[in-house]
Amino acid sequence: MTGRVVVLDVARLEAAHLAGLVGQFADLLRESAPDDGDPAVARLVPPGYADDEEAAREFRALTQGDLLVRRESDAGLVLASLHDAAQIPEDPDDPALLEQVEITLDAETAQAWLRTLAAVRLVLATRLGIVEADDHEHDDPRFGVYDWIGYRLDGLVAALDRED
Numbered sequence: 001m002t003g004r005v006v007v008l009d010v011a012r013l014e015a016a017h018l019a020g021l022v023g024q025f026a027d028l029l030r031e032s033a034p035d036d037g038d039p040a041v042a043r044l045v046p047p048g049y050a051d052d053e054e055a056a057r058e059f060r061a062l063t064q065g066d067l068l069v070r071r072e073s074d075a076g077l078v079l080a081s082l083h084d085a086a087q088i089p090e091d092p093d094d095p096a097l098l099e100q101v102e103i104t105l106d107a108e109t110a111q112a113w114l115r116t117l118a119a120v121r122l123v124l125a126t127r128l129g130i131v132e133a134d135d136h137e138h139d140d141p142r143f144g145v146y147d148w149i150g151y152r153l154d155g156l157v158a159a160l161d162r163e164d
Contacts, residue, residue, distance in 0.1 A: 006110045006159045008103040015085035015101060018152070021145070022082070025120045026075040029068055040126040044071060044119055071119055074112035081109050110160060117153040121146060 010018070032041040045067055048059030085101040105113060124146045125131075 004107050004110070004160070006105045006156070008105065008156070008159075009100050010085060010103060011098050012085060012088055012101050013097050015082050015103070016088045019079060019082040019086040021120055021149070022075050022078050022116060025116070025123060026072055026079065028123065029072045029075065040123040041068075043122055043126050044068070071115070074116045074119075077109050077112035078116045081105060081113070110156065113156055114153070114160070117149055117156065121149045121153060124149065 028038075028041065029044075032038045045060055045064040047056035048063070049055040081103055085103050089096050128143060128146060130143075130146065
């Protein structure tokens with residue numbers, strides 16, 4: 001994927017909402033640790049050994065700090081790439097609010113987006129109690145954000161898989 005560029009078209013309002021979610025995710029990473037009892041953060045640092053609790057604990061102790069720092073760094077790249085697109089006008093009736101803006105992602109930033117969107121979706125799934133794909137009511141508005149992140153993630157994967 002070296003040198004590959006992906007261009008996303010999003011509404012300015014959508015970019016602002018996405019920046020808000022990623023910002024909250026970055027705050028969560030800074031303010032929490034997997035061993036503080038937050039199941040969503042703990043889920044971001046999966047056990048290295050499913051059948052050996054002691055080895056899994058040791059593995060987590062050795063890797064969780066670096067993994068969470070990388071996740072925070074990825075979130076920072078996503079936020080930086082969203083910065084201009086997420087600037088919304090003060091007037092809620094301004095048509096610029098719904099205008100489509102382009103976000104250009106280089107290979108490194110696109111990978112950061114993939115990891116960050118997947119991690120945000122994982123946190124949301126944990127918070128909402130989603131374990132299986134159909135574990136939620138499709139008409140419940142709280143799950144709209146979860147589905148929207150999945151839609152954006154799917155679109156990004158498809159764009160990166162294209163052989164143009």
